[in-house]
Amino acid sequence: MTPKKLEQRLFFLSAVAVFIFAVLIGRLAYLQLVEGEKYEKLATENRIRLLPLEAPRGDFLDRNGKPLVTSRLAPVISVVPMDMKNPDEVLSRLSGLLGYDVKQSVEETIARLKERKEYRSYMPIRIATDADIATLTKIAEHQLELPGVIIEEQPIRDYPLKDIGAHVFGYVREISKEELEAWRNKGYKIGDIVGKTGLERVYDEVLRGEPGGQQVEVDAGGRPVKYIPNPKVPVAGSSLKLTLDRDLEIAAAEGLRESMARIKDSFPTKAGAAVVLDVRSGAILAMVSEPSFDPNVFTREKIPYDVWKAMNDPKWQPQLNRAIQGEYPPGSTFKMVVAAAGLETGTIRPEDTIVDRGVYWRIEPKKCWKPGGHGVVNVIRALEVSCNVFFYDLGYRLGIDTINRYAKAFGLGQPTGLELYPQEKAGILATPEWKLANYKLLGLRRPEPWQAGETLSAAIGQGFSAFTPLQMANYVATLANGGTRYRPYLVSQIIGPDGKVKKSFGPQVVEKIDLKPSTLAAIKEGMHLVAQGPEGTAASYFRDFPIPVAGKTGTAQNPHGADHGWFVGFAPYDKPEIAVAVLVEQGGHGGSAAAPVARRIFETYFGIAHQAGKNLPPAPSVD
Amino acid sequence: MFDRRLLKNLDYVIMGAVAALTTISLFVIMSASPEDPFYFVKRQLLWIAVGLVAFIITLSIDYHDLSRYTRHLYYLNLALLVATLLLGSEAKGAQRWLQIGPVALQPSEFAKIIIIVTLAQLLSEKAPELRTLRDLVPVFIHVGVPMLLILKQPDLGTSLVFAALLFVMLFVAGVRWQHLAAVALSGVAAAPVLFHFLKDYQKKRLLAFIDPNIDPTGAGYHVIQSMIAIGSGRLWGKGLFGGTQNRLGFLPEQHTDFIFSVIGEELGFLRAAGILILYFIIIYRGIRVAAKARDDFGTLLATGVVTMLTFHVLVNVGMTTGIMPVTGIPLPFMSYGGSSYLTNMIAVGLLLNVHMRRQKILF
Numbered sequence: 001m002t003p004k005k006l007e008q009r010l011f012f013l014s015a016v017a018v019f020i021f022a023v024l025i026g027r028l029a030y031l032q033l034v035e036g037e038k039y040e041k042l043a044t045e046n047r048i049r050l051l052p053l054e055a056p057r058g059d060f061l062d063r064n065g066k067p068l069v070t071s072r073l074a075p076v077i078s079v080v081p082m083d084m085k086n087p088d089e090v091l092s093r094l095s096g097l098l099g100y101d102v103k104q105s106v107e108e109t110i111a112r113l114k115e116r117k118e119y120r121s122y123m124p125i126r127i128a129t130d131a132d133i134a135t136l137t138k139i140a141e142h143q144l145e146l147p148g149v150i151i152e153e154q155p156i157r158d159y160p161l162k163d164i165g166a167h168v169f170g171y172v173r174e175i176s177k178e179e180l181e182a183w184r185n186k187g188y189k190i191g192d193i194v195g196k197t198g199l200e201r202v203y204d205e206v207l208r209g210e211p212g213g214q215q216v217e218v219d220a221g222g223r224p225v226k227y228i229p230n231p232k233v234p235v236a237g238s239s240l241k242l243t244l245d246r247d248l249e250i251a252a253a254e255g256l257r258e259s260m261a262r263i264k265d266s267f268p269t270k271a272g273a274a275v276v277l278d279v280r281s282g283a284i285l286a287m288v289s290e291p292s293f294d295p296n297v298f299t300r301e302k303i304p305y306d307v308w309k310a311m312n313d314p315k316w317q318p319q320l321n322r323a324i325q326g327e328y329p330p331g332s333t334f335k336m337v338v339a340a341a342g343l344e345t346g347t348i349r350p351e352d353t354i355v356d357r358g359v360y361w362r363i364e365p366k367k368c369w370k371p372g373g374h375g376v377v378n379v380i381r382a383l384e385v386s387c388n389v390f391f392y393d394l395g396y397r398l399g400i401d402t403i404n405r406y407a408k409a410f411g412l413g414q415p416t417g418l419e420l421y422p423q424e425k426a427g428i429l430a431t432p433e434w435k436l437a438n439y440k441l442l443g444l445r446r447p448e449p450w451q452a453g454e455t456l457s458a459a460i461g462q463g464f465s466a467f468t469p470l471q472m473a474n475y476v477a478t479l480a481n482g483g484t485r486y487r488p489y490l491v492s493q494i495i496g497p498d499g500k501v502k503k504s505f506g507p508q509v510v511e512k513i514d515l516k517p518s519t520l521a522a523i524k525e526g527m528h529l530v531a532q533g534p535e536g537t538a539a540s541y542f543r544d545f546p547i548p549v550a551g552k553t554g555t556a557q558n559p560h561g562a563d564h565g566w567f568v569g570f571a572p573y574d575k576p577e578i579a580v581a582v583l584v585e586q587g588g589h590g591g592s593a594a595a596p597v598a599r600r601i602f603e604t605y606f607g608i609a610h611q612a613g614k615n616l617p618p619a620p621s622v623d
Numbered sequence: 624m625f626d627r628r629l630l631k632n633l634d635y636v637i638m639g640a641v642a643a644l645t646t647i648s649l650f651v652i653m654s655a656s657p658e659d660p661f662y663f664v665k666r667q668l669l670w671i672a673v674g675l676v677a678f679i680i681t682l683s684i685d686y687h688d689l690s691r692y693t694r695h696l697y698y699l700n701l702a703l704l705v706a707t708l709l710l711g712s713e714a715k716g717a718q719r720w721l722q723i724g725p726v727a728l729q730p731s732e733f734a735k736i737i738i739i740v741t742l743a744q745l746l747s748e749k750a751p752e753l754r755t756l757r758d759l760v761p762v763f764i765h766v767g768v769p770m771l772l773i774l775k776q777p778d779l780g781t782s783l784v785f786a787a788l789l790f791v792m793l794f795v796a797g798v799r800w801q802h803l804a805a806v807a808l809s810g811v812a813a814a815p816v817l818f819h820f821l822k823d824y825q826k827k828r829l830l831a832f833i834d835p836n837i838d839p840t841g842a843g844y845h846v847i848q849s850m851i852a853i854g855s856g857r858l859w860g861k862g863l864f865g866g867t868q869n870r871l872g873f874l875p876e877q878h879t880d881f882i883f884s885v886i887g888e889e890l891g892f893l894r895a896a897g898i899l900i901l902y903f904i905i906i907y908r909g910i911r912v913a914a915k916a917r918d919d920f921g922t923l924l925a926t927g928v929v930t931m932l933t934f935h936v937l938v939n940v941g942m943t944t945g946i947m948p949v950t951g952i953p954l955p956f957m958s959y960g961g962s963s964y965l966t967n968m969i970a971v972g973l974l975l976n977v978h979m980r981r982q983k984i985l986f
Contacts, residue, residue: 006922009795010914013926014907020937021903025896027944031854032892039854043868043888050844082871114658121871215844 049080049122049216051224055209056155058237060169060199062246063285063492069169069200071155074299077131077139078124079106083148083218090146094127097138100302102127112177113190126174126191129156129300143223150223156299157193157200161246163292164253167321168244168490170198170421171295196298197319199240199490201421206494209237238502241493243283247604248276252286255600259584260290263593267562271585272594273322275473276601279576281507282477282486284418286601287470289322324424327466328583331554331590332386333566334407334461336479336523339379341406342394343519350522353378356389363453366392383526384533386553388460395459400450403458404431409513410475410485412467417487417510427471430464438464462557473581476568479527480550480576482520483513527552528573538567541595547606548573551598553590562586565593571602578605632979637908640901641956641971645671647898648882648957654864655878655885655959663878663959670961674968681972685980690920693744697765700737703730704772711776719776731773731781732962736969738769738788739927746796747919753798756805762793774817779825780950784934786810791930792923795913828949845881848873849943853887853895860891878959880951883943902936902955905971912978921977928970 031039060069077098084090091103106125113119127149128135136151143149157172175183175192186205188194194208195201212234217226252274260269276286293311297303311318320326342348358373360366368374368388374381382390395403407413413429428434432450439447442464457463467475470488478485487508494503527550529535531542537553551569558564565587570579580598587593603610652667653660689696707721707730720727745765752758770785790810794803818826852868861867866888868874874881887895906929913925932955939954941947953963 005797006795007914009797010910010926013791013795013913013929014910017903017906017910017929017933020933021899021906023946024937024940024944025899027941027946028853028887028892028895028899031850031944032857032887032895035854036857036892039851040857042851043855048847119658120873122873213844 047217049083049124049218049224050120051124051150051152051214051216053212053214053231053234054154054193055211055234056236057157057172057193057209058207058239058495058497061239061241061495062244062249063242063283064245065241066246068161068165068242068244068246068249070158070160072158073153074130074156075136075151076126076154076156077128077136078126078150078152080122080124080148080150080218081110082121085147087148090148093142093145094139094149097142098128098131098135105301109190116190118190124150124152127301129154157295158299159295161250162296163294165244165249165288166198166292166295167289167319167323168198168242168287168420169295170195170200170202171298172196172200173298174301197421198321199242199420202419203240203491203494207237207240209497210235236497238497239495240491241495242490243278243285243492244287244490245276245285245605248286248601249288251600251604251610252276252597253288253290253292255597256288256290256582256584258600259593259596260587262596263584263587267584267586267588267593269562269584269586269593270316271322271326272583272587272597273326273469274580274582274597274601275323275469276605277473277477277488277579279477279480279570279579282474282488283492283507284470284488284490285578285605287323287490289320289326291316291318293318321420321422322583322585323469324418324420325422325468326583326585327425327427327468328564328566328585329463329466329556329558330412330461330472331556331564331566332388332461333472333552333554333568333581333590334465335383335386335391335459336527336552337407337410337412337475338391338394338398338403338459339383339523339526340410340479340515340519341398341402343379343522344406344515345398345402347397348379348394350380350518351378354390354393356387358389360389360392360456362392362396363456366453366456380522380526380529381535383523383552384529384537385535386530386537391459392456395456396452398459400432400455400458403455404429407465409511410478411510412471412475413465414471416470416474417508418470418490420490424470425468427467428465429467430458435464461554469581469583472566472568472583473579476552476570476581477579478513479520479523480570480579483515484509485511485513524550524573527569531569531573538569538591538595541591541599545599545602546608547571547602549602550576551595553595555588555590558586562588565590567591567594567598569598571606578602629979632981634908634912634975634978637905637971637975640905641968644898644901644956647886648959650863651882651885651889651957652878652959654866654889655869655874655882657870666961667959667964670964673961674964677965678968678972681969682976682979684976686921686924686973686976687918687980689740690744690747693741696737697741700730700734700741700769701772704734704769707731708772708775719778726961729962731776731778732966733969734769734773735781735784735788735931736966736973738766738785739792739924739931739970739973742766742788742792743920743923743927746792746923750796750798750919753793753796753802756802759793759798759802759806762789774820777822777825778951779821780938780952783938783950784931784952787934788927788930792926795923795926796919845875845949846942846945848875849881849884850945852884853944856888856891856895858892860887860889860894863889865889879953880939880958881943882958883940883954886957887943898957899936899940902932906933906936909974912974912981915981916977917981921981925974925977928974931970932967 056071062068095101109125172193173196175188175194195204212232214231216224218224256272270291273289297307353376355376356368356373358368358371374385374387377387377390407429413427415424415426418424435450436447454463474488487510489505492505493501496502531538531549531551538551542549549571550573554566556564565584567590568581570576580601582594582597584593649664653664656663711721719729721730766785766789770782774782868888869877869885874884877885909929913922916922935952935955938947938952942949953960955967
């Protein structure tokens with residue numbers, strides 16, 4: 001390039017620079033000199049406040065679109081620090097009206113906001129959500145003495161089912177310091193309401209939506225006098241369509257409560273769990289855990305002491321989701337695994353019999369639960385009457401490794417893959433190696449090898465193994481559908497605020513177990529007889545039931561108290577649709593404690609009128 | 624380290640202006656951190672020290688030697704930007720930071736310097752051959768690749784700096800007017816397409832610039848509050864530490880991107896305009912450095928530095944005064960932030976390097 005051309009171009013560049021700076025200085029002069037007075041006034045009495053508009057969280061809908069969890073508008077009391085002429089006075093007055101001290105919490109919030117450089121004195125700080133009418137009236141009456149105190153309507157979480165399904169849904173509450181730190185990059189800020197447990201937590205980012213805001217001009221007392229147009233409209237969160245069936249969920253919870261009320265004189269228990277699965281997909285139709293809690297209490301800042309105390313009862317632990325976090329020995333409900341192993345390996349044929357004289361002598365005398373024994377039994381009858389001696393013998397012949405191989409195939413002792421918080425427990429599938437490694441857990445001083453007698457106990461579900469109710473339900477569902485083990489799931493769709501489906505979830509096959517039709521037929525027939533056969537251990541609860549049912553009772557020995565009662569089953573027997581697993585902790589017997597709950601669930605599912613307490617004989621002493 | 628004759632050739636006016644801006648910035652940053660006045664200042668002082676060392680090192684290397692390493696620099700730059708996308712940490716929805724030991728760096732800041740050097744080298748070599756639009760394609764690719772990587776972070780402001788550098792440096796390299804017009808037009812035509820790829824918050828910021836009421840709680844609110852701050856400063860300002868908009872927290876990011884709002888509010892028109900004139904002096908003398916440089920490489924280096932500084936001042940001051948959209952571009956030498964300060968010191972180092980070695984020194 002010629003020097004002359006370069007000079008020209010650089011001269012042009014200088015001219016551009018002069019122009020740019022002239023514009024900037026001119027703009028500065030316009031703002032500061034021409035409009036200065038106006039802006040000065042706006043600044044000295046900067047009365048523009050920014051009120052956040054919370055986004056309504058997405059709803060939870062059941063499989064038929066019925067609401068399970070929603071949001072509603074509620075009055076929220078907040079303070080705007082800048083407008084509190086004398087914060088100490090305003091806050092102590094407010095504390096007096098609310099009946100508890102708010103000063104400390106406000107000061108803490110401000111300190112935390114300052115620490116994160118997020119403090120804005122014109123932004124409101126939430127004090128009390130969903131305050132009652134009496135409190136609101138008192139505040140309105142004392143408005144003049146409470147500058148900077150504002151009441152606005154904001155959407156809050158509403159759980160219309162109250163304490164039913166609380167473990168699945170979870171609850172929401174203000175984000176904690178630790179969560180803020182852990183989810184640093186996800187756009188959360190102090191004061192955000194977030195899911196703490198359950199699906200609320202797992203899907204928080206989907207549910208929470210995007211908050212909006214409204215610029216408001218306020219008077220000297222900080223009360224809005226003018227809403228500046230064009231607020232930023234909050235974007236509602238996406239909704240979750242669940243696989244749950246609202247009616248079944250209620251039936252499962254009420255069934256458990258009814259059953260526990262009926263047996264309370266002999267077995268005073270409060271704890272249990274029930275899981276209902278669609279055997280054709282692994283969709284969870286109901287999941288309940290008892291005792292429960294009402295998640296609505298967490299939406300208010302102040303939780304009454306007695307409520308808090310009840311929720312944290314160390315004995316019954318209402319916040320524990322027993323359906324996925326409780327691990328219980330399966331008792332006789334495990335016998336189908338042993339039967340499947342025996343039939344599949346050819347160790348027995350369906351027609352093979354043994355004679356049960358009440359005691360199995362091979363290793364050490366082990367009794368059948370029925371004194372004198374069941375006489376001649378094949379595998380079908382062994383299931384029907386829950387004959388222990390038959391399964392001692394079969395277990396002895398199979399060996400622990402073969403039994404465990406089948407238990408594992410049915411998904412026992414391993415996470416099912418359900419996405420829920422707190423996470424599901426894996427359960428324990430006790431193997432000889434497990435026993436060596438966990439001797440301390442068993443109270444042993446040094447590792448001890450597996451005993452042959454322990455294989456016999458394992459064969460009737462009384463060993464060291466322990467499974468979650470969800471695993472048990474999935475195992476029965478796998479049997480019912482002929483060997484396909486699905487991954488249980490709770491969410492079928494994520495639906496955007498516009499009503500469009502954003503994401504769908506469907507059945508996922510985890511494993512296909514190769515089971516001969518004769519194996520399945522024998523086991524299912526045995527289970528059918530349990531529920532509706534002449535000598536079935538649960539027949540007193542299902543004999544008159546119009547739909548053919550299959551099931552199995554279990555009474556699991558519990559070294560810490562009364563036996564746990566189990567019932568697992570599916571229906572219709574000939575064309576299975578749903579599978580259930582019911583556990584009543586320390587319920588005494590599977591038949592009396594758990595089978596009526598399953599009946600209640602089947603009644604609801606098949607639309608059969610429920611007659612509370614009818615046709616339910618007193619607890620028979622069967623396994 | 625330096626030949627005395629070289630030191631005689633230093634542009635002390637530019638150095639003085641930079642020193643003045645830096646000194647003023649310390650007071651303003653102090654005022655802009657009402658919770659803990661020394662928190663940011665202490666850190667900034669550290670970065671100023673680092674910046675000074677970098678400045679001296681940049682001066683001590685003959686800029687001609689740089690031309691031998693442009694290829695290495697270019698690929699190092701790409702590697703750093705890719706690393707930022709893959710390993711970088713997020714802040715406010717953007718992946719901009721790379722953690723190296725105890726320090727977090729913004730590779731996109733250094734990318735600006737590197738692209739100035741490599742583009743100057745490329746253009747000084749190829750300028751005579753750039754006769755048709757097709758000849759320009761390699762140049763576009765040269766700038767386009769790092770630019771897209773930065774846009775991906777996403778950092779719209781910095782990638783626009785790249786566009787400005789490309790345009791102005793092509794202009795000074797002597798590319799024909801018609802071609803430049805074609806480049807500008809295609810840029811305008813591509814804008815709606817690019818807009819489509821922006822993140823929602825970026826779109827909102829741009830739309831909020833056209834109508835602040837579109838996003839009154841976000842970017843729109845910030846601009847309104849910034850204009851109130853600056854306007855209320857009037858002729859003399861409210862005095863350091865006296866700005867209500869600043870101290871009460873109406874201003875967002877007042878120690879970084881919106882520091883000029885504090886300057887306007889607390890120091891007033893006269894001093895704020897004075898600060899703009901300090902920038903103008905640096906830029907004006909920078910163009911003279913470009914004019915007097917010994918070779919095309921030097922001219923283009925100086926042009927790049929000047930373009931970068933001008934673009935930053937224009938976009939940042941324009942944003943705080945409401946005539947430019949909110950893009951998160953810092954004010955050179957004044958906004959709090961280590962990578963930015965360091966980059967600008969290296970840039971000025973390059974500028975003075977070119978100036979210092981403008982004459983052949985005979986021994």
